[in-house]
Amino acid sequence: MGKIEIKGPIISDGDQWIYDWFGIPATSPSKVNKALSEMKDSEDVEVIINSGGGSVYAGSEIYTALKSHAGKTVGKVVGIAASAASVIAMGVKWLEISPTAQIMVHRASTFGSGNKEDFEHVAGVLSGIDASIANAYEIKTGLSANELLDMMSKETWLTAQKAKELGFADAVMFETEPVIVNSIADSGGMLPQGVIDKIRSELKGELGAEEPAVETDAQTNEKLQLAKGKLNLKMTIRKGNK
Structure with missing residues (x-):
């Protein structure tokens, strides 16, 4: 040219x-x-x-x-x-x-x-x-x-x-260049506030609104691990569909 x-x-x-x-x-x-x-x-x-x-x-x-x-x-x-x-x-x-x-x-x-x-x-x-x-x-x-x-x-x-x-x-010029966005990978491992709010909502749903106010540490830990596992599974599925 x-x-x-x-x-x-x-x-x-x-x-x-x-x-x-x-x-x-x-x-x-x-x-x-x-x-x-x-x-x-x-x-x-x-x-x-x-x-x-x-x-x-x-x-x-x-x-x-x-x-x-x-x-x-x-x-x-x-x-x-x-x-x-x-x-x-x-x-x-x-x-x-x-x-x-x-x-x-x-x-x-x-x-x-x-x-x-x-x-x-x-x-x-x-x-x-x-x-x-x-x-x-x-x-x-x-x-x-x-x-x-x-x-x-x-x-x-x-x-x-x-x-x-x-x-x-x-x-x-430059309008078609890729847009840089925040993600877990480029934000030092910090989750965006929207994700944190979603996690709180997911955990609240898994723990249930009618749960007893007092329960053992083992029971609480078991439910937290279960909720975490389900959330990780959802995030893995969403990532695979991109």
Whole structure:
């Protein structure tokens, strides 16, 4: 299985060398495309994601590259998949998210200068970008475009559980690991209080409520041993049926 890391800001191809020169983690389309080109067309790929986002166009290109890969792509959000990185995360075939990670979606933003007409034009461009971003979320989640645009307007942060519930993620990592429970074997030989209460009830039933208040030690010991034997037999049978 191949491996691709989506870490640091999502940047254009032309800026990658600058980040590399300073040793700063960053992800560009060319970096992802190069990694994919070195794999077989049908090779499975693990995509590790921890990015706060960046260029929406670079994010779109990476999303498309992952979506187009013939092999199975398994994404793992290990920290944050925000903004453009959340779009990239939608490009894998199966997405897992760490229980401590988050996905963040919001509307596109920019800056500029100009007159009224210039800003009206920019507003229209941003609306189109938002609709394009919502397409990626809609394909993955099945939510409506209006629902998604509303979430984006509010800059929505999704916990692992919420991301899975809404369909942004397919699974929360580590959820299927075996649950550790207390037992006689791992609790230093101490019986749980519920078992102790059950033993008291069993002994009370064996001794009987109408027994004489005074009896010999031998009689008491005999009844206790009998009750203990019956209880051990029940516990052995239950253990064998598991």
